[in-house]
Amino acid sequence: MPELPEVETTRRGIEPHILDREITRVVVREKKLRWPVPVKLPSLVSGQQVLSVKRRAKYLLIDLGTGTLMIHLGMSGSLRIVAASLRAEKHDHVDFELQGGNVLRYRDPRKFGSILWIDREIGQHPLLVNLGPEPLTEDFSSDYLYALSRKRKAPVKSFIMDSHVVVGVGNIYANEALFRAGIRPTRQAGTISKVKYQLLVATIKEILAQAIKVGGTTLRDFTGGNGEPGYFKQSLAVYGRGGEPCVSCNKPLKEIRQGQRSTVYCTGCQR
DNA sequence: AAATCTCCCTGTAGGC
């Protein structure tokens, strides 16, 4: 389940293979993703050169000059560089064939991802225009988060997972950041002190930066641009560890559901 | 405005 570090890892993995290169042909085997793959995608993309490979939130933005490919990996999506001779397997939905014999291959078993074509100013796109700041920029500060949290009654975990508040904090990292900051996920966002938010913001930045550094977390079906798994999973303190002892105080970790998402925390260390 | 709910999909885990 790609979170922001995995998406950034993918971006860095594919960039050197596609930047300045021409996409010679596009093969769409399955167009039924989160939104339909545009029917005209092959004709729009074929013959265009990749001008840049960027990311906003969990969207990968591949600028082709005449427009931008906006790709989301959903929960099970991946983009890999493979040899054109490598046969497509089940769930390999779209191929972007590159000048030189390689293919940028999109796979997504659960089809929660998307491949869209944006032919206007990218920042104005409705999917991007209302997003909160990137977590690893100065715009995401404790002053910002504290001010925004006032009078918010939603649980702090839902609050930091809201993409209008800050992007890229998915379920895994929300659980981990709240544990490390010693904040109980069920606390109303508006009741948490400025000092705690300073700690939380620093922790979120630290965790995401660390995860990017080691190449993203690998859970189930994610692999990086080269097909190499990341290594962050080893350092997860609470996610997926409900009932197991807290790494800090040994109490069994509590697991609950918040908004259809699994939350794990320590009743001793998080208050 | 903010909070909550619903839905898309299929591999995996667990029960038997």
Place this chain on the structure above:
DNA sequence: TGCCTACAGGGAGATT
């Protein structure tokens, strides 16, 4: 080659 069911999850869009 065991079969069946519940569950997981990103996040947009609808609903309250």
